Amino acid sequence: MATLKQLALKKDLLAPGHRLCAGCTEPSIVRQILLASDKPVVVANSTGCLEVSTTVYPYTSWRVSYIHNAFENAAATASGIEAAIKALKRKGKKIDDYNVVVFAGDGGTYDIGLQSLSGALERQHKFVYVCLDNEAYMNTGIQRSSATPSYAWTSTTPVGKVEPGKKEPKKDLTLFAVAHNIPYVATASPSHFMDLIRKVEKAFSVNGPAVLNIIAPCPRGWRYPTEMGIKIARLAVETGVWPLYEVEDGKYRITFKPRELKPVEEWLKPQGRFRHLFKPGNEELLEQFKKMVEKRMRTLEIMEKATQED
Amino acid sequence: MDKQKVLALTGNQAVAHAMKQINPDVVAAYPITPQTTIMEEFSNYVANGLVDTELVRVESEHSAMSAVIGSAAAGARSMTATSAQGLALMWEELYIASGLRLPIVLVNVNRALSAPINIHCDHSDAMGARDSGWIMIFNENAQEAYDATIMAFKIAENERVFLPVMINFDGFTISHSIDAVSILDDDVVKNFVGDYKAPYNMLETPTTVGAFDSLGGFYYEFKKVQEDALRNSLPVIQEVYDRFAEISGRHYRHLETEFIEDAEIVFVIMGSLTGSVREIVHEARRKGIKAGLLKVRTYRPFPEKEVVEILKNSKAIVVFDRANSPGASYAPLCSDITNALYKERFIKPVVNVIYGLGGRDLELEEIEEALKIGIDASNGKEYPEKIWISIKGKEVD
Structure with missing residues (x-):
């Protein structure tokens, strides 16, 4: 595995000067993933913050090949690229070995792109699908998605007199990906960069599809100061809100196990979108949130134990 | 070859x-x-x-x-x-x-x-x-x-x-x-x-x-x-x-025509039912009626100049559309035909026949009916601008 020093010597494949917001965690994640690739990369990007901020015509931030097709079909587009590579090689054309990578937000993955993703995973195309999960439609102005956690304020789940923000729990996209019997699925966080790089390398190495679901804190949507992005990501991991784990050929492994999880409040409190959870009368909501975090962690531990033994 | x-x-x-x-x-x-x-x-x-x-x-x-x-x-x-x-x-x-x-x-x-x-x-x-x-x-x-x-x-x-x-x-x-x-x-x-x-x-x-x-x-x-x-x-x-x-040995053109040189009534169509329309055009010619046929192959881009050349000497045009454009003046093919003619300042009677929707057969008798309407239109008589020729039970209206 490449060390951080080695990666630091490589040329950045996402050029500086892109137009993502100050404090956005997406470019850090994208850079690390591109650097961790051992082969040239072709990127398929769904519509979203990353796309509109890195390809403003006539400029591009991408030093690798890149295609934006539409919102819901990055995985299908990647299927076509992978098919083209296979076919052209079969016909004797001189084609380099490429890593095909999708970058899509949670809207383009959990919601509108779910079918396209499912189809591409089931067809076992060799590509790495990266979901940059910032837990709402940030590009259009912080609307809720199925990745938005319970009780979060968004512009379409405002906190009102009768509604406490988003009422429904967050969809578990990682387990949805696991259900496709693909070689590799993992969660990751930009705060734990060595864990991230190791997972990216593994994702590129498997012979088939891999899904990386990566938490990507958004200062605008989550309502925290711009300098706190990586810290918020770290707190998500350390509180158990975003457990780091991988599922390799069906075997679960939790890749970050602190002796003790930090209280969930430490992750919630700095974020304005959860401010109302700390107001009198909402104690029950906070309890519910903590219970959901505990339950998921417990389930993961059971799955790890059950699948590592056989 | x-x-x-x-x-x-x-x-x-x-x-x-x-x-x-x-x-x-x-x-x-x-x-x-x-x-x-x-x-x-x-x-x-x-x-x-x-x-x-x-x-x-x-x-x-x-x-x-x-x-x-x-x-x-x-x-x-x-x-x-x-x-x-x-x-x-x-x-x-x-x-x-x-x-x-x-x-x-x-x-x-x-x-x-x-x-x-x-x-x-x-x-x-x-x-x-x-x-x-x-x-x-x-x-x-x-x-x-x-x-x-x-x-x-x-x-x-x-x-x-x-x-x-x-x-x-x-x-x-x-x-x-x-x-x-x-x-x-x-x-x-x-x-x-x-x-x-x-x-x-x-x-x-x-x-x-x-x-x-x-x-x-x-x-x-x-x-x-x-x-x-x-x-x-x-x-x-x-x-x-x-x-x-x-x-x-098969030479295609954007547009295919029959009997167009002296045609007074021209049928315009595309797709498989061209054959039925061709049949009626041939029959009309046998009867001495100056009917002609224009089949459109290249639809986009629309070969408008060639279309006008073919249609400019006709007296009436009957356009068969196998689709409708609800609420518009004409169905798509007919709109293209009338637009092309208008651009070159040819104003003629045009009858738009809506046929074949959902696989409905276009009967030879219906094409003959369209021919009669076309003949009327070419003689300065009144004619319907748009007709749903295969409506069931229309005879009881």
């Missing part, structure tokens, strides 16, 4: 055979009636190693078009096929394919759009995609569909064009009916289609495809260039038709 085999094939089998001979790099498709048997047949070729194509059996038509956009952008010769709802589901992607100037070929087996759900032929699927910037070619029979499929990539990939091409032919009437089809030798097709080298290719140099055009950008200019490319493809399409004639 080599000797050709004549095989008894359905339209779909003929197209699948053409696809086998083209041996595209990537095909992505999803089942839908009446297209499905093309893909079943082609899957057999793949399963038996008769083609090198990477066949992507996608989970929807939206993904089919998305995948071939990906593969075409990566420099692979890419194809798909669909019908009706499938084409409608692709709608968003059709505009992206043409906007990105990707030379994709789509075979559309024409079928009615829901609702009510109906699997039979009309042209409403293609007309829904009319303004998506694709080259659109309509075919009358299995032979034409086979030939057009072979010609499609030569048009799409021409450096003066770089636009996607949609090959249309009628569901069931053509797709599922057996016809005698002259089949070219495999090598002849291979040489005609040739090798494809994409001018820009994501797998050769780092390329950004599908950049974001913000306010103050160049969207407007892109669209103008795209319009120019589509209009300028007209002579290229004819060149490909001409070159195809050299290998096949």
